[in-house]
Amino acid sequence: MTGRGLSQQPLTMFARVVLPLSRFDAFTYRVPSDLIGRLNPGAFVTVPFRRGTAIGVVAGVQPASDYQGKIKTITELRDEPAALPPDLWSTLEWISRYYGTPLGLVLKTALPLGFAEPGSSRQVQFVSITSSGEAALAAWTGRAPAQEALLSYLAQQELPSKVSGLSKVCSSPLAVCRRLEQRGWVALIQRAVDADPLAGLAPAPHDRVTLSAEQETLLSEINQARKRGGFAPFLLQGVTGSGKTEVYLQAAREVLAGGGSVLVLVPEISLTPQVATRFRAAFGTEVALWHSHLSRAERSWTWRELLRGRFSVVVGARSALFAPLHNLRLIVVDEEQEGSYKQEDPAPRYNARDAALMRGRLAGALVLLASATPSVESYYNGLIGRYSKLSLSERFDGAAYPLVRLVDLKVERQRSQNYNLVLSEPLVAGIELRLKRREQVILLQNIRGYAPLSGCNDCGFSAHCPNCAVPLSYHKHTGRLHCHYCGSSQQGPEACPECGSPHVYLYGVGTEQVEEVLQELFPQARVARMDADTTRRRGAHARILQAFAAGEVDILLGTQMIAKGLDFDRVTLVGVVNSDTGLTLPDFRAGERTFQLVYQVCGRSGRRRERPGEAIIQTNHPDDVAIKAAARLDAHRFYNQVLAERRELLYPPFSRLIRLLVLGRRQEPVWERARELRSRLTPAQKGITILGPASAPFERLRGQWRVHLLIKSDRALDPDGIRLHRHTFSSIPRSWLEGARGGVRLKIDVDPVNLL
Ligand SMILES: [Zn+2]
Ligand SMILES: [Zn+2]
Incomplete structure (x- = not known):
């Protein structure tokens, strides 16, 4: 402690400190003399607040304050967590200004640990075989088959195996491992891990592939920009299956070699696991995954380790934008058009893609927006040169684009005299063929439940949610009517609640109904349904995708969650049960979203040269611009038409x-x-x-x-x-x-x- 020395200038400084509260104004505190010159924006401090203390972030330091009340003094500068990287702090300030949200609320979103103390990471048991275990296995006498099976499995693994993952080898693997450990044949290791949404998925190949000429050209453009340094935005438009991920990986490799760090945003890790698995395979423990299934403790651990500089790559969904990476040099936004990049609630209602561009500008990084079907806004920015445009027009490895057929449901209903037609004859024939050939099918129906509408034929009553002005959906597995907005439900319709008539109807087709039709038509087929109802549990997405990848499922049926990012060798048919489900929504982007969804899902078909693919799109509106363009796989025609419309109506862009x-x-x-x-x-x-x-x-x-x-x-x-x-x-x-x-x-x- 220094006394009031005569030689010292009584310099007074004030800091504006942001607390995680819904207030636009920062709080003013006096800076203690030992901290003068040491407080930078983004630094964490402890301050007296109300009757206790609070942790806040310094927004700025200044020599004077016009605050009239009593000014308290900062208690301490915290060294754990350390200060935020400057580009991140400036991005948060920008979000507050641009989206009109108090900075305290932006901080609450961006620092998901709140300001709480870190928890510990989850401990998981791993096991590996010892050399005496290998010797014992070589001389095995034939008893204890479970132990033998486990040892021979472990003998083939290069890395320690997760004990809980060994139940496919023997039952109660932990007990068997303990017995083997007593004999010194295996070693059990406790390891801290993040909740890993990729656990259980087949590892991606990590050998470096030879790039196509197109990919090479594009990569050299990116590398030139990297060498020039500074912010450079790119729009990479590549047809589905063109190997965009390979471009991200190579660009990332160069950035890492130069000591920079890389942020990769994906719409949702569990839905588009392939980008994340590829990064994991290529960069191993340098990669941190950031996603919604992390527990609070895992989140806070990962976040602190990022601040300490342990990871140089982060792959994650929307909020990974706020990863405190230092020396950020490359940001990739995969599927940049995705609505999930936009946070709707609570505030800030930011779009992670747009904020990524801002962070890239502030950090002086390359920003790579990528998609087969970019948003109309980004496409336009590419057109007018605001972004450098890169394109991949060929599928990777010589695979052909799928053959797309449009099926008019009105015609098919007439022809079959079936007015409740779910699957048309061409689609049924296509599925049959794939089942026979032992190939796989993906079916999209973007409505969950059994039927989206219900009502009474006699009095015209239709079932609506009492809390929301929306129709109720009938779900067969619960036998109830559900509201997809507030989650409430009520008894299913046996008689009309208005007039008592038994003539109640269900209208429209949801995934449950498609599943039922498939089981009737193809009783031998193995069908997996993937929608919000079947994927509520942690790890459910991964389990379904894993079964499909392993060939244990013939037909993967689902809502839009199956449309993107999936890359399976044996899928040769994609069917869209009804492509019109989103067309009539009163939103100027309805056509754009329909085009993107249908185009993307068709791209899941025929990803390998040796197995050409087909897509069948069922529709009631074969002349609609969005559907026609998707069926022709003609993105440019679609964008040009939509841009003309938007210009006329003065809608974005x-x-x-x-x-x-x-x-x-x-x-x-x-x-x-x-x-x-x-x-x-x-x-x-x-x-x-x-x-x-x-x-x-x-x-x-x-x-x-x-x-x-x-x-x-x-x-x-x-x-x-x-x-x-x-x-x-x-x-x-x-x-x-x-x-x-x-x-x-x-x-x-x-x-x-x-x-x-
Ligand atoms: Zn009625
Ligand atoms: Zn409701």
């Missing part, structure tokens, strides 16, 4: 949007607030249009009334959306954004993805 959604349990105050918002937002500036207030397409969800306004700004007049931001945020009192007032909440959504 020709405008920028902010959606204001007002919610509350009582209808009148919600409308009142929405009208007040409208009057605050006028008068609009030139190029800014305000639509609404209007009832949202789902006017009631989870008991809340929903009214929205859409603010649109012409991109020609406002290229970076600055005017739109200024206009919107200067019109709305900050307190309205910080929480509910009078039972009414305002949700602000910048660049909304969902308009329902």
Whole structure:
């Protein structure tokens, strides 16, 4: 402790400290003299707060403060966790400003451990054979078959095996291992591991493959940008099966060799396991996985180890954007069009793809957005040169593109005289052929449950959720009607609740019904259904995919979760049971999403040269632009047509949007607030249009009334959306954004993805 020395300048500094609270303003604290000059933005500090203390992050340090109240002093600078990388801290500040969310809430999202103490990682038992075990095995006399089986299995493994994974070798493997350990034949090891969504999946081949000429060209372009240094955005558009992952891997290899680190964003690890398994195989323990199934303890452990610099590659879903990697030089956003990159709730409603571009800019990194079917916005940015465009037009390794057939369901219903037709004759014949050839089939039906609608034929009643203005879906495995929005359910229809008539109907087709039809038509076929109902449990995705990969399943049936990223050698037929399910949604992106879904799923077929593939798309709208383009596998034609439409209607990318959604349990105050918002937002500036207030397409969800306004700004007049931001945020009192007032909440959504 130093006294008040006469020679010392009584220098006073103040720090703005952000606490994980829903407040736009940071708190002001005095910097203790020993910390002057040592506090940088992004540093973690302990501060007195209310009656106790809190951990916060320094947002800035300044010599004066205009705060009028009593100013307390920072207690300490923490060394665990250490400060955030500067580019990450600046990205968080940008998210707060751009998405209109208090920085404290951004921190809560970005630092998922909150500010809590780290937990310990899960301990898992591994086992490996010892040299005396190998000797014992060589001289085995024939007793104890379980021990022998286990030893001979272990003798073939290069790496220690997870004990819990040995139940395929013998029953109660741990007990057998313990007995073997007593004799010194195996060694049991406790190891800390992350929850690994890839555990159990067949390991990806890790040999380096020879790149195609196309891949080589593209990689050298990326490498040139890397050598120049600094931020460089790319859009990599490659047809399905063109080997995009190989390009990511090679680019990553170069970056790592130069001492940089790499962030790879995927829509969801368990749904698109192949990118993650390839990175794991290539870079081993340098790779940290970041995903929704990590427990709190695993999350906090991984996060702290990242700050310490243990990992140089992170592969993860949306929130991996906030991985505290140092010296970040490459960000890959795989399937950049995916809606799951957008966080809907809670705030910040950020899009990880857009924020990745910002982080890349701040870190001076390469950013590689990749997809077979990019978002219309990214496609346009590639077109006008905002991103450097890279394309892969050929399938990897000489595989051919699948042959696509469009089947008109109206015609098929007529022809078969079956008005409840689920699978048309061409699709049935195609499945039959694959079963006979022992090849595999993927079937997409993007509706779960048995039937999405039900009602009464006599009085016209239809079943709707009492909390939400949406129809209820009938699920056969529960025998109940379920709401897919709030999760409530009620007794299935035996008689009409309105008029008592027994003439109740079910309408539409969900995955359960397709499964039933398949079992009737192909009783010998092994069918696995993958949708939100069958994948609730941890590890369920991996188990289904593993069974399919092992050839234990003939037909994989599922919702959109089967459409992307799956790469199985023996799939030669993809069927789309009904490609129209999303077409009629009242959203200007309905056509784009349908195109992407159908195109992507068709790409699962015929991935190997020796097994050419086919895709059959069933539709009621064979003339629809999105479906026609998907069936022709003609992405450019689709984008050009959609861009023309968007230009005419001034939708993104020709405008920028902010959606204001007002919610509350009582209808009148919600409308009142929405009208007040409208009057605050006028008068609009030139190029800014305000639509609404209007009832949202789902006017009631989870008991809340929903009214929205859409603010649109012409991109020609406002290229970076600055005017739109200024206009919107200067019109709305900050307190309205910080929480509910009078039972009414305002949700602000910048660049909304969902308009329902
Ligand atoms: Zn009725
Ligand atoms: Zn509901």
